[in-house]
Amino acid sequence: MSSSVIWYLKEFVRAEWLRKFFFAKTAPLETPAHFRGFPQTTENECTHCFACKMICPSPGAIDVLQEGDTWAPRIYLGHCIRCGLCVEACPEDVLTTGRLLEVQKIDQTSYVSAFHVMIDTVLCKRCGNCSVACPVNKEIDPYLAGTGTASSEEVIMRIIRGEMRVIHPEKCTGCKTCEESCPNHAIRVARVVQGVHGPKGPQGALGGGEAPVLEEGGEERS
Amino acid sequence: MSILQDLKNTVRSKSIHVCYVNVGSCNGCDIEILACLAPRYDIEQYGIYVHNNPREADVLLITGAFSPQWEDKLMGLWEKIPEPKVAVAIGNCPISGCVFNREGSYLDPPVRKHIPIAAEIPGCPPRPTEIIQTILTLAPVIFRDYEGGAS
Numbered sequence: 001m002s003s004s005v006i007w008y009l010k011e012f013v014r015a016e017w018l019r020k021f022f023f024a025k026t027a028p029l030e031t032p033a034h035f036r037g038f039p040q041t042t043e044n045e046c047t048h049c050f051a052c053k054m055i056c057p058s059p060g061a062i063d064v065l066q067e068g069d070t071w072a073p074r075i076y077l078g079h080c081i082r083c084g085l086c087v088e089a090c091p092e093d094v095l096t097t098g099r100l101l102e103v104q105k106i107d108q109t110s111y112v113s114a115f116h117v118m119i120d121t122v123l124c125k126r127c128g129n130c131s132v133a134c135p136v137n138k139e140i141d142p143y144l145a146g147t148g149t150a151s152s153e154e155v156i157m158r159i160i161r162g163e164m165r166v167i168h169p170e171k172c173t174g175c176k177t178c179e180e181s182c183p184n185h186a187i188r189v190a191r192v193v194q195g196v197h198g199p200k201g202p203q204g205a206l207g208g209g210e211a212p213v214l215e216e217g218g219e220e221r222s
Numbered sequence: 223m224s225i226l227q228d229l230k231n232t233v234r235s236k237s238i239h240v241c242y243v244n245v246g247s248c249n250g251c252d253i254e255i256l257a258c259l260a261p262r263y264d265i266e267q268y269g270i271y272v273h274n275n276p277r278e279a280d281v282l283l284i285t286g287a288f289s290p291q292w293e294d295k296l297m298g299l300w301e302k303i304p305e306p307k308v309a310v311a312i313g314n315c316p317i318s319g320c321v322f323n324r325e326g327s328y329l330d331p332p333v334r335k336h337i338p339i340a341a342e343i344p345g346c347p348p349r350p351t352e353i354i355q356t357i358l359t360l361a362p363v364i365f366r367d368y369e370g371g372a373s
Binding site: 058 | 321
């Protein structure tokens with residue numbers, strides 16, 4: 001017993017033990033490189049598609065600004081929550097943070113977005129304003145009548161048998177002109193983003209809702 | 223500046239007493255402050271001590287986007303802290319309101335409108351590393367040249 005006490009006393013006067021006891025410090029506070037920080041811009045050129053700005057969950061955290069001839073996203077500290085969604089949503093890989101881009105490449109994940117057009121049949125009074133105001137409809141069928149009736153089947157929405165029907169929602173560009181022209185606020189346009197697994201298409205995150213299905217089909221055939 | 227005041231300032235910058243207050247945070251930033259106390263970061267090894275009483279503190283850590291209940295209370299709390307004192311806003315909420323600053327919300331960010339803020343740490347939440355580094359770089363600057371008030 002006494003020998004163990006002596007061992008302890010000897011241990012306590014050892015210079016290294018004393019140094020460790022009085023000057024204990026953890027390792028320097030360094031953030032590992034793989035941690036998700038505030039997104040940084042890469043060498044890639046920004047095409048100002050605003051996919052990053054549309055997916056950002058925090059108000060005022062990201063803006064895509066024009067500087068001379070080039071566009072570049074800018075992150076605002078104090079607003080950005082470092083979720084990394086802008087990095088994942090960008091089709092051109094303009095932004096990067098941590099290992100997010102590498103992981104996305106390995107996992108072959110990406111986002112596709114589509115615009116959904118919904119009409120509340122109770123509020124809708126079948127005036128046809130939305131169908132007439134729609135700039136895409138005007139492009140497809142310039143003879144669209146003031147009542148929203150059209151001879152073309154290719155328009156986004158038109159009056160069919162007295163009911164406003166959405167025929168081709170995938171053509172919607174999300175301009176929301178229809179929402180503004182609706183007197184009853186019956187029509188709503190929503191951007192729906194979907195996470196998809198598979199090789200990234202040429203359109204990337206901007207591709208239509210149909211894009212991933214077509215890509216998968218092509219992969220199976222080849 | 224007297225030698226005594228000089229000595230006081232040196233001691234103050236080596237032992238920093240902080241007090242934290244949540245003015246409407248989601249608790250995420252408070253958990254990061256809690257992580258600073260835990261053995262991994264262990265802020266006491268840097269001479270930072272946490273109190274729950276503003277009268278014992280020099281540094282006030284503020285989290286949250288300033289809910290209406292704090293209108294009259296935060297200033298009172300700030301005045302209770304003895305000089306020299308400094309306030310640090312932790313996280314996005316005291317800076318901008320972050321995701322809570324929506325239309326129709328009753329929040330009133332930024333907190334620097336209500337009390338003077340010396341430093342702001344962005345992040346949702348900021349890392350414990352960033353919190354500790356901010357306090358460590360700020361405290362000596364604040365306490366170094368303090369002339370001493372009515373004590």
